[in-house]
Amino acid sequence: MVKVDLSHALLKGNVLDHQSEVTRIHEMIHNRTGRGNDYLGWLDWADTYDKDEFARIKVAAQRIQDQADVLLVCGIGGSYLGARAAIEMLQGPYPKNNLEIIYVGNTFSSTAIVRILDYIKDKRVALNVISKSGTTTETALAFRLIRQFMEEKYGEAEAATRIYATTDAEKGLLKPLADEKGYETFVIPDDIGGRFSVITPVGLLPIAAAGISIDDFMQGVKDATFELNNPALESNPAYVYGTVRNMLYNDGKAVEMFVSYETHLVYLAEWWKQLFAESEGKEGKGLLPASVNFSTDLHSLGQFIQDGTKNIFETVVLIDNPMEDTTVPTEANDLDQMNYLAGKSLNWINEKAFEGTLEAHEITGGVPNIILSIEKADAYHFGYLVYFYFKALAMSAYMLDVNPFDQPGVEVYKKNMFRLLGK
Structure with a gap:
């Protein structure tokens, strides 16, 4: 209440x-x-979510706890903010659990990315990459660097057991890559936008991996x-x-x-x-x-x-x-x-x-x-x-009297940035 x-x-x-x-x-x-009604999937999500996938999330979370000292959550905006809000709010400062969570893929800062790669080089690492399209530049760039780091550290086969992809069920660039590499995948629903997605696998997997009860959360x-x-x-x-x-x-x-x-x-x-x-x-x-x-x-x-x-x-x-x-x-x-x-x-x-x-x-x-x-x-x-x-x-x-579920203004900087990058 x-x-x-x-x-x-x-x-x-x-x-x-x-x-x-x-x-x-x-x-x-x-x-x-109303406007944007195609993105009201959150409205009754508590009754409609996939119970089998929910059970898989709990199993994967336990596996992450067993195999890693550090979980990298790779996403930007709604792909990481909800999980980070939950984990920091519920565990408080200096949490007592053994799994450290580091958030990546949310910046172009070269210093941040290089320092993180250096910090994790001697640690046991797992990665949850979160992107519906797979084309979000900040996330895709960090994922490429971390994926190659993990494949060099563990070999491609073992790295695949440590990488978890949360993405579209069928479309985009991340889903076929995950299928080709053999990553376990979880689905971002079509009718729930990123900033509402903390109640979906986007938020649930990192939250569960942190040792927080997603059963209580969903209740x-x-x-x-x-x-x-x-x-x-x-x-x-x-x-x-x-x-x-x-x-x-x-x-x-x-x-x-x-x-x-x-x-x-x-x-x-x-x-x-x-x-x-x-x-x-x-x-x-x-x-x-x-x-x-x-x-x-x-x-x-x-x-x-x-x-x-x-x-x-x-x-x-x-x-x-x-x-x-x-x-x-x-x-x-x-x-x-x-x-x-x-x-x-x-x-x-x-x-x-x-x-x-x-x-x-x-x-x-x-x-x-x-x-x-x-x-x-x-x-x-x-x-x-x-x-x-x-x-x-x-x-x-x-x-x-606005559409609560779109974000047309966000696309403007992307177009300018891609032009300057020569895409």
Whole structure:
């Protein structure tokens, strides 16, 4: 369950006044009559996903754990952000599992690629390459380099047992290469776009390999699918969030700032930014999704949020129960003057930082705040949360009257880059 608190949102109207529009869009989503409806496969994925493939994913994940010290996840955008968001959110900093996960194929940085190849040269390596077309340049280039490295290290036959390809069932360049080489393959569904694909094998294989229960993850998706399948704003928090975003946008806000108070939520914010930016940033419309991690960024961007241009609202994502906690010790001489916090928990201090910041930004700064909260950072709640965002995004984008499921603007840089590369 995701709770939405609007008591600090400084709204000028009543959310419930938008019920008729929400009902109309809800019916459009579920009847699949809106723009981009060919990409609504996520809507009922929890009921339709391939159970046999799901079982194969768990077997492959165990094999990766047995055969590797490092798993390279090779993909860009939705091909890696969802898995990274899940793994970092659910395992926290400095995870205690034995498998290290490194994300590649998401940059042209020569330094990053060369350093990674050097870092893994003496380690046991497995690779999950993720690309629907096989032609995404950043991913394909890294995959060529890593594939050749692995074939030289292990020989072609053994390398094939360590490479897993998640791609289209039939089309593209990666599928025939995988078949020729003998890689185990998993399918990216035709009707689910990359930024929604964390609930498919795209996200499930790396998440399972990291030792996270994908059964619990999918149960969260399934429960959200059921509980958020109604148009009533009084009982559907996803639609409330989507509607309030639109209300604030129409009130002149240009930027939504994703705020977290846990460092292990940084990549949840990165995933969220892609989901909303690629879905809504088109036709000269849309909120700019940005993110901060407090209290760290209170010492930098906090100044702008407090006193800068008033075109921002914040959406704070809170976890009720922290993954870890401890108390502040007493020190005899109190030379650092921290004894006033002795006996207090670090999480309690973090909560006070949130409360103080909320008051500063809302009351003094006039910055609207939406507060989203979940009980704890586990696989179930992550699954529920991503589906919550899917549903909120569909409502919000259709309220903007844009197609939530295409990304025509992304193609412009590619055309220019290919021209300059001489392709």
